[in-house]
Amino acid sequence: xxxxxxxxxxxxxxxxxxxxxxxxxxxxxxxxxxxxxxxxxxxxxxxxxxxxxxxxxxxxxxxxxxxxxxxxxxxxxxxxxxxxxxxxxxxxxxxxxxxxxxxxxxxxxxxxxxxxxxxxxxxxxxxxxxxxxxxxxxxxxxxxxxxxxxxxxxxxxxxxxxxxxxxxxxxxxxxxxxxxxxxxxxxxxxxxxxxxxxxxxxxxxxxxxxxxxx
Amino acid sequence: xxxxxxxxxxxxxxxxxxxxxxxxxxxxxxxxxxxxxxxxxxxxxxxxxxxxxxxxxxxxxxxxxxxxxxxxxxxxxxxxxxxxxxxxxxxxxxxxxxxxxxxxxxxxxxxxxxxxxxxxxxxxxxxxxxxxxxxxxxxxxxxxxxxxxxxxxxxxxxxxxxxxxxxxxxxxxxxxxxxxxxxxxxxxxxxxxxxxxxxxxxxxxxxxxxxxxx
Numbered sequence: 001x002x003x004x005x006x007x008x009x010x011x012x013x014x015x016x017x018x019x020x021x022x023x024x025x026x027x028x029x030x031x032x033x034x035x036x037x038x039x040x041x042x043x044x045x046x047x048x049x050x051x052x053x054x055x056x057x058x059x060x061x062x063x064x065x066x067x068x069x070x071x072x073x074x075x076x077x078x079x080x081x082x083x084x085x086x087x088x089x090x091x092x093x094x095x096x097x098x099x100x101x102x103x104x105x106x107x108x109x110x111x112x113x114x115x116x117x118x119x120x121x122x123x124x125x126x127x128x129x130x131x132x133x134x135x136x137x138x139x140x141x142x143x144x145x146x147x148x149x150x151x152x153x154x155x156x157x158x159x160x161x162x163x164x165x166x167x168x169x170x171x172x173x174x175x176x177x178x179x180x181x182x183x184x185x186x187x188x189x190x191x192x193x194x195x196x197x198x199x200x201x202x203x204x205x206x207x208x209x210x211x212x213x214x
Numbered sequence: 215x216x217x218x219x220x221x222x223x224x225x226x227x228x229x230x231x232x233x234x235x236x237x238x239x240x241x242x243x244x245x246x247x248x249x250x251x252x253x254x255x256x257x258x259x260x261x262x263x264x265x266x267x268x269x270x271x272x273x274x275x276x277x278x279x280x281x282x283x284x285x286x287x288x289x290x291x292x293x294x295x296x297x298x299x300x301x302x303x304x305x306x307x308x309x310x311x312x313x314x315x316x317x318x319x320x321x322x323x324x325x326x327x328x329x330x331x332x333x334x335x336x337x338x339x340x341x342x343x344x345x346x347x348x349x350x351x352x353x354x355x356x357x358x359x360x361x362x363x364x365x366x367x368x369x370x371x372x373x374x375x376x377x378x379x380x381x382x383x384x385x386x387x388x389x390x391x392x393x394x395x396x397x398x399x400x401x402x403x404x405x406x407x408x409x410x411x412x413x414x415x416x417x418x419x420x421x422x423x424x425x426x427x428x
Contacts, residue, residue: 027245089425114335121388123396160401160411163389164382171381172374174335182337187374197374200422208418211303211410 013052015041020049021063025114029060029125060125064132067102067112074098075138091146092202095139096169097195103173104191109181113173120170134166150206157210165202172198227266227276229255234263235277239328243274243339274339278346281316281326288312289352305360306416309353310383311409317387318405323395327387334384348380364420371424379416386412 019041023032034049034056041048053059075098082090103113116133119125133139153161176194179186188194233255237246248263248270255262267273289312296304317327330347333339347353367375390408393400402408 028242031241031245121392123398156401156403156407157411157414160386161415163401164386164415167385167389168378168382171385172378175377175381178335184337187370187377189370193370196425197371200371200425201375201378201419204418204420204422205415206418208414208421211414 009052012041012043012048016043016049016052017059017063017066020059021115022111024060024063024118025111028118029056029122034059057124057128060119060128061132063112063115064119064129068133068136070105071098071102071133072136072138074101075136075142079138079141086145088146088149088206089199089203091142091149092199092206093195094142095146096198096202098138099169100173100191100195100198103177110177113170113177117170117174146206153210161205165205168201168205169198223266226255226257226262230257230263230266231273231277231280234273235329236325238274238277238332239325242332243270243336248273271338271342274333274342275346277326277329278333278343282347282350284319285312285316285347286350286352288315289350289356293352293355300359302360302363302420303413303417305356305363306413306420307409308356309360310412310416312352313383314387314405314409314412317391324391327384327391331384331388334380360420367424375419379419382415382419383412 016037020032020037023037023040035046037059038046038048045051049059053062075094078094078098082094103110106112116129119129147158150158172194176186176188176191186194188197230251234246234251237251237254249260251273252260252262259265263273267276289308292308292312296308317324320326330343333343361372364372386408390400390402390405400408402411
């Protein structure tokens with residue numbers, strides 16, 4: 001009896017996380033209250049989020065963590081298969097493909113890329129997303145591997161290209177997620193070829209010559 | 215008397231456009247009603263948007279048009295100063311700098327980059343933004359000039375990199391706008407050096423070799 005109740009609690013928690021992810025993806029994390037999440041998940045108790053998950057911050061962290069575990073597992077497997085002397089493209093692949101493969105595994109519609117795109121626009125939630133999604137052991141390992149093969153760049157350019165790469169990855173995936181749901185065209189036919197295009201583009205971005213002002 | 219009334223009408227219209235731009239930038243175009251725009255602009259008449267501007271689509275077009283005119287003027291001036299045989303970097307500069315210079319001219323806080331970022335996530339409004347902002351005479355001229363100097367690319371890659379470049383431009387500017395308003399760090403110290411970084415990155419993106427799947 002106790003197990004059944006705890007199963008139900010865990011199901012409710014999953015439902016709340018999934019509902020919150022979709023609402024945040026559509027309306028932004030700021031634009032949706034915990035009460036609205038509880039209501040949209042069909043909970044008669046308006047404090048269901050508070051009871052099953054916690055604060056808005058806890059909710060954001062729980063959503064990211066659910067996906068980050070699968071991405072980290074894929075990433076660790078890919079790192080284990082790296083050649084003895086990886087090239088820049090190999091490290092970039094290890095940063096891009098695990099996340100894109102995870103999105104592909106979610107089916108249509110998925111909301112995670114759009115959720116991340118929304119969460120990154122808010123100072124508090126951006127930090128939570130960074131700490132959970134971009135600070136995993138494997139992600140940091142690949143990031144460091146990549147930087148060892150990128151030409152010497154002024155610190156501001158290095159940070160800027162890191163931002164650019166992140167924005168390109170997140171928003172290309174968010175646009176593809178949206179296009180798949182809407183049934184509209186997307187440049188690439190599969191998530192896998194989307195990943196290939198992103199890897200090519202990111203290698204080009206990191207190797208681009210740096211000029212001074214015009 | 216008639217002139218004074220018409221001046222007041224034109225002031226009200228400007229106020230409504232500015233208010234809508236800010237609200238759309240913060241909450242998304244879908245997330246804000248014309249009534250909310252009228253209220254936030256302090257209009258006692260809840261239909262002020264309908265009276266002074268028109269539909270939601272008219273509102274989006276009017277906001278974009280107000281900025282697009284200034285960007286188009288800067289762009290035409292820059293094109294007139296191009297060397298006889300422009301390089302790829304020159305055309306990319308003409309696509310990036312007029313928009314970035316316009317954003318710089320708006321002061322802090324500005325909302326236009328964030329407004330565009332939001333409007334681009336919606337199928338209807340995205341099309342309106344494209345038709346107004348990315349279809350100007352000068353913009354198309356530079357776009358075509360750029361494509362003549364980009365290596366031959368498969369059509370899906372060309373469309374993909376066009377999307378990537380647009381997302382990078384819009385979201386780097388939106389993040390900078392947000393960082394300036396929040397007083398948080400941004401990789402580059404000025405809008406001008408932000409434009410330089412974007413031009414370098416876009417040239418790298420367009421010249422990046424295309425590979426097949428891994």
